Amino acid sequence: MDTPISFGTDGWRATLDEFTSPRVQIVGQAVADYLREVEDRAGDTVAVSYDARETSRGFAEDLCRVLAANGFDVLIPERDTPTPILAWTITDRDLAGGLMITASHNPPEYNGVKFIPSDGAPALPEVTDEIMSRLAEPDPLSEDEHGVVREQDFVAPYEEHVFDLVKSDLSDLTVVYDAMHGSGRGVTDKLLEDAGASVERLHCEQDAEFGGTSPEPDPDHLQELISAVEDGAADLGIANDGDADRLAIVTPERGYLDENLFFAALYDYLLEDDSGPAIRTVSTTFLIDRIAEAHGEEVHETPVGFKWVAQAIEKHDALVGGEESGGFTIRGHVREKDGVLMALFAAAIAKERPFDERVDDLLAEFGEIHQNKISLDCPDAEKQRVLSDLETELPDEVAGKDVEDVVTKDGFKILLEDGSWLLVRPSGTEPKMRVYAEGDSETRVSELLTAGEKLVEPLI
Structure with missing residues (x-):
């Protein structure tokens, strides 16, 4: 079938002239056929979620209708939800898989869809190839075989889980949080407050145009956050991208913190009470290797792409995995990058001692990078x-x-x-x-x- 649908590094993304309701339904049918024919999960439950873009809820409902018409029960949240929370929900509830409508950090004129398998990790090429080979127009079962679609809260159970992973009391810590009008708003900031932090909010109102820019947490887009931290009394600044699977950190002395340095601080902090190797991509700093060597640990290098990081985390029972673009996860959590969980860890690291002080000590010990x-x-x-x-x-x-x-x-x-x-x-x-x-x-x-x-x- 002649169609522009193509699954790349992280699903299919396109501008809205190509990313249309009929084509989204084609993807939904392909996923239904894949789950039935390859995974033997016919009739099981699937989750569908979506980001804060104006068109995302409608596309998510398209997927729900196709999946339900193919005999699957479907769960969908009441509001847009971060991608990592969908991934964790899939594993927590033993679902057949899930679909996320998101174009992540792309500008407002884009949207996208990604499939998340039952293990909650990013789909490997063999999975997306199977889905691509099944692209077809919707083919519903008879009405008496249809599944049901139910709205449920994905966030509350996730909150309980992450507080089991991050046990730090964040009282007396002040954080400036920038949601970039994305799906982290009302989620990341609420979790930080629930853990005891004082939170100053930026761009935490829903805006499908993302303030006229892309929800990409790079220095050019975070000048207001950087100024708020450097000019105010905050201990830390945190931003999420559009679907909150990545984060950026701002410190009082450094301003925008290189994601490699955050990775180093995270690994150093985790090794205080735990052990295990680290996984990093080829584009990520050798500073991780120096820290690992000092603790008698190993580092395993992967190609760029969190699917490869996730695969290596499982293979090596790694303590942490990450990439220089701001995506990280840890052992005991879903093998998908999670900017919400990492925001809590960033705050916990800062609560123990100032972020800049920890980074200064790491660079003094292991060399400038x-x-x-x-x-x-x-x-x-x-x-x-x-x-x-x-x-x-x-x-x-x-x-x-x-x-x-x-x-x-x-x-x-x-x-x-x-x-x-x-x-x-x-x-x-x-x-x-x-x-x-x-x-x-x-x-x-x-x-x-x-x-x-x-x-x-x-x-x-």
């Missing part, structure tokens, strides 16, 4: 050719340092003799090649990115 990345325009159809050409052009030296090794888990990660590295990989969501670099100073990172651009750009 700096990281940045650039993107180079590259049509999707050209990405594999560029990688093939790059393989024959890999240098023996980059920015004045010899190449010690090349890791090929995801693109080419060039490891240099001074401990710095350069990574070139294709974006899984945009027509771009990504170039990442890590070194012991901003100057070194700039040199590496310049060298990477000169290496890759002629090949595009």
Whole structure:
């Protein structure tokens, strides 16, 4: 069937001229057929949730109708709900799976849908391939075989669970929380308050246009939060993206905190009372490796994409898993990145001692790390050719340092003799090649990115 539906790194996302009700129903039918034919879950219960976009509830209801018409009972929340809460609900209630209507951090003119299997972890390619192979127009059963759709509260049971994981009393802690008008509003801020924190709220009103920008928690979009923390008396600033599966942290001294440094602080904090390896993507800092080594632990590296992190967490019984784009989870929780849970952990870390103090101590012990990345325009159809050409052009030296090794888990990660590295990989969501670099100073990172651009750009 000729259709623009295509499941990429994290489901199917498209602008609303392509992301339409008939096509969403086609996805719903494919999921129903997959659950019936591959998972043998015919007649079981499925959850459907949605983010804060204007069109999301309607698309979610489209999915509910298709699934119910295929004999599945369906649970749907009364209001938009963070993606990680849907994932946890699936595992908590032993559901057959779930569907989330969200375009995450994309602008308002986008929407999307992702399938979450019964284990609550991101769907692996073999699952999404099976769903893609079943794309078809809705094919309802006879009416007497239809399931029922029920509204239920997903948040209250989740709240009880996360307070079992984060037992810190947040009294006397002041947090500024920026929901970016997304699904974290009324959820993350409420949990922080319920744990005892004083919470100052930014952009916690529902706005389907996200204030005229994208709900992407990067420094450019968080200037108001940064100013509120740097100019006020808050101990910490926290922001979630549109569907609250990622977070950003703002500290009084550093302002926007590099997500790699948050990962390091989180792992360091967890290792105070627990043990276990860490999982990180190829684009995430080696600082995690240094912390692990100091505690006699291991680090396992994966390609970019939380589905690979989730798979490795299970394989290695990891204490924590994360990626430099702000997605993290821990052992004992669902294997999906969770910006709500991480907000509570960030506050607990800050309550124990100031975030900046902990990060300062880590960098003093393990060495300075700096990281940045650039993107180079590259049509999707050209990405594999560029990688093939790059393989024959890999240098023996980059920015004045010899190449010690090349890791090929995801693109080419060039490891240099001074401990710095350069990574070139294709974006899984945009027509771009990504170039990442890590070194012991901003100057070194700039040199590496310049060298990477000169290496890759002629090949595009």
